[in-house]
Amino acid sequence: MALLDAATDAPPLGGPDLPQERRLVTELPGPRSAAILARKADAVPAGVGHTVPVAAVAAGGGVVVDADGNSLIDLGSGIAVTTVGNAHPKIAAAVAAQVAQFTHTCFMISPYESYIEVAEALNRLTPGDFDKKSALFNSGAEAVENAIKIARKHTGRSAVVAFDHGYHGRTNLTMALTAKSMPYKSGFGPFAPEVYRAPMSYPFRDGLTGAEAASRAISQMEKQIGADNLAAIIIEPIQGEGGFIVPADGFLPALAEWCRANGVVFIADEVQTGFARTGHMFASEIFGVVPDLITTAKGIAGGLPLAAVTGRAEIMDASHAGGLGGTYGGNPIACAAALAAIDVFENDGVIERAQQIGAILTERLTVLQSKDPRIGDVRGHGAMIAAEFVNPETMAPDAPLTSAVAKAAIARGVIVLTCGTYGNVIRFLPPLSIGDDLLNEGLNVIAEALAAA
Known part of the structure; x- marks a missing residue:
């Protein structure tokens, strides 16, 4: 039994009853995730990459829990798949x-x-x-x-x-x-x-x-x-x-x-x-x-x-x-x-929820853009919003900055995805089951990662 909750040695239950919190009990990856990822390297071709250095054992609401008991805020939904929330009842x-x-x-x-x-x-x-x-x-x-x-x-x-x-x-x-x-x-x-x-x-x-x-x-x-x-x-x-x-x-x-x-x-x-x-x-x-x-x-x-x-x-x-x-x-x-x-x-009102999430994302990112010209554009609709990062002097795409912000956010327990032809866009695809508090906490981490980059 490799995939266990670190606190209980039992697989945690997923779905909306999973505690909705960002919780880091180890650095990422923790020892159990690291062991599983080592097995991945031995058994799975190198062409099958991964973005977040954890082994997931449960997910629900707005979080993903890994094998070490870390709980990460999910702003990716498995690339827009778990829209209604993971393990929906x-x-x-x-x-x-x-x-x-x-x-x-x-x-x-x-x-x-x-x-x-x-x-x-x-x-x-x-x-x-x-x-x-x-x-x-x-x-x-x-x-x-x-x-x-x-x-x-x-x-x-x-x-x-x-x-x-x-x-x-x-x-x-x-x-x-x-x-x-x-x-x-x-x-x-x-x-x-x-x-x-x-x-x-x-x-x-x-x-x-x-x-x-x-x-x-x-x-x-x-x-x-x-x-x-x-x-x-x-x-x-x-x-x-x-x-x-x-x-x-x-x-x-x-x-x-x-x-x-x-x-x-x-x-x-x-x-x-x-x-x-x-x-x-x-x-x-x-x-x-x-x-x-x-x-x-x-x-x-x-x-x-x-x-x-x-x-x-x-x-x-x-x-x-x-x-x-x-x-x-x-x-x-x-x-x-x-x-x-x-x-x-x-x-169940999820279309309206997507609009509410979009309003939060757009407002928070637009305010951030007004203070930091490295965010060249904020765009999207509903719970599908992006920030494009640029060199503010030339407006050229800034892929290294984008990567640095994403990696820093992930290390602090927020799952974000990059995209774009030039690799300079962070996309926000939260599950529509995420709460406002958790969403805003995730955005706070993004803002702090950008300030530190």
Whole structure:
């Protein structure tokens, strides 16, 4: 029994009953975590890295507890996965009940109702007042790949456009769609063909209006690819790994209108932005955009692996029978978790909670920015907020400062994640179950780490 609570020698229970406090009883990593991480180094490839030097044994509310009994404030949610909170009671109960019934039949062999119920919920919840259908998969990258397959089949065209700073996954096709080389693409090519890149709206760095940025992107697509050759464009309404880049107003609607006029499928990648994360059920709603297809994962099932493609029924039906699917896609345990999570999203006030968290994050970080010009930009929506760090004299990205602040915060018991094409953004993705006191304490640690950097 390696994973034990240091105080009791018994695994602590997770969920909302876990004490909501930052508590450091050892330096990080403590001896038990260090021993487990040493085993990781021996057993797991070096390419599978980790950000926080602890071995987790429990999580819930706004904290993660490690094998040494340290309790860390969680401002990352496992990269926006545990949105409703880790070990949420409704999800835990639904999973336990499903495990006792059956764990797998493969939906393509013996269908089951929970898969259909998840599809019905997604068809109802996603933007757009038209007939929709949904297919379930295992991961965000898998959903993106299938969205591209569906768009190509529907249009009979091959070319696909992704955008600067975008991130869509680590499989071969999604690496081609992803903009950033290190660590996601370097040395792993050749990549899937017929993938092109267009410039993103990045107001902090390009100074363009949404209309200007859209015109630039459309001109490039028309000249370098041609609308008649283009099956789809795929874009994150708010870019995640690229730096939580919020496009200028009008950018996304202009792209969507151009797609409609030219028979191009508009795919919104809402793997990170979906399910209340931005203070809306889906970020597309913020910009008044109705995608033809939408990809979801991460927060969909409270930590269990599930993903989906949802879209216009006539597009989703383009594939021949057997063309979509996968052995584990829409696993019944994950579907049970998703139905419980969707119940929480719809009925437990978490969208409003995301807005409250966003207000706290934005206010605190904006005040900090007013006192420290090394914070060049604060941006985002809901519980998806970022601070971009710069050299105040040149506004050049300051990745070393960003890394130093993040490492100092983690050492003091606050889990934060960096991102951005230039590695100079700290992103805040707290679970929506975090309390105000804990959130503010985490931000205090960030401020102290920045002052000391």
